[in-house]
Amino acid sequence: MLKELFVREAVKRGAELEGQELRLCGWAHRIRDLGAIRFVVLRDRSGTLQVVFKKGETPQEALSAALGLREEAVICVKGVLRRAPTREGFELLGRELEVHSSPLESLPLEVHDSTKATLPTRLRYRWLDVRNPKVSAVFKLKAWVARKFRDHFSALGFTEIFTPKIVATGTESGADVFPVIYFGKTVYLAQSPQFYKQMAVIAGLERVFEVGPVFRAEPHHTTRHLNEYHSLDIEVGFIESYNDVMDFVEGFFRRIAEESHEVKELLEEHGAEPLRVPERVPRVTMRQAYEILAEYGKKVPYGEDLDPEGERLLGNYAREKHKSDLIFVTEYPWKVRPFYTMRKEEEPQWTYGFDLLMRGLEVVTGGQREHRYERLRQNLREKGLKEDDFEYYLEFFKHGAPPHGGAGMGLERITMQLLGLQNIREARLLPRDTERLTP
């Protein structure tokens, strides 16, 4: 029963296919029963089309089969395409109906209205929730972003890498990693490909990217955190400064904006506006950000990190003053950045680390890395970390490491912000959070 034709194509080629007998397969999306005439809206991954079973026109056998049909049954219909005053402009006059499987119990979610249910219910019955075109749009858009990422950086000479997700130590502090038993030893799920992408640059690949899962053991209770998510990572050798890294990141988001017409329908499903990326995305230092926020009536203590409200306000500032959905915040304080971040030469309390805020939410973190062995050791010590724990990492830098930098972008956060989703869990097919492990 391999499908030869999807609903959308049938409608698109309606003028040509009119009067022909077609076979379409999918789910019974809506059923409207008027007695001697029964409408079944057929839905597949591409769209919907009304099928009509009508006494006098539909053979008795198909008519009877249509009478017992339930919503969300999986069906194939053979029928004749004809013009009709429906949304699609066409309908299929049913001639034969095959029912491949039918719901055994009343549905815990109404597919066409699944987003009206609460998120826990939707996630519990995700296979029903995602049948809703508005929900599948999220995953189609997410896939598009990931594909753009691969296309964009591949074209710029980056090599895609695939690094281990089972690691011996945490990347940053080791406090927020999941331990796993590995042949009797306690090891961890990778919280980031950070060390390995740096190694790949040092290994002479120079420019690398990775799309892969990362794991964070923080017990978050927010709408923007997941314990498992996908990170879009890049790392570039031979940079002049961290501005080069920001240029790469900016170029990627500009591409997303410029090519958003490709996903126009997916955005429209959510009433989302295409991303606005101006000629030059604003780049403000943390110290400038404090001043901007002061003007917005928000006081952030000097030398401290931004809180979510501060990020939202900076997002407003970017939108109002620069007509931009994006804003870089640069020169983060050393005290809030990881040990591998390069510090400003003349002001070591600040770093060459940046974040990118998208519509007021942090979606990218990046910066220039410290590539000098002795400085790295010094940084480790200042962070109160044990050099022994990072011995294998430090070794990367012993045999010739170019100046380099990179960034990590949260795929779900980007998806969420592009569509205006209320909860990041919506951007994950099966989210993992503190309690949720099934399905």
Place this chain on the structure above:
RNA sequence: GCCGCGGUAGUAUAGCCUGGACCAGUAUGCGGGCCUGUCAAGCCCGUGACCCGGGUUCAAAUCCCGGCCGCGGCGCCA
């Protein structure tokens, strides 16, 4: 981790503050019936619920305690 809010039919909710007229209302779904052009189809009939345990009280969906679960704000971060 800290703090706050919540748990009522398949689903989404009202009722809780101010205990009794609530054998729990509404919408939708589901089952049945009517209808030959519906498209949020309509109309009629039916179906189905107070998270678990303990306590207070003549009386608990409602008040109190514990547990489990869910949601959110902050922290941390992408």
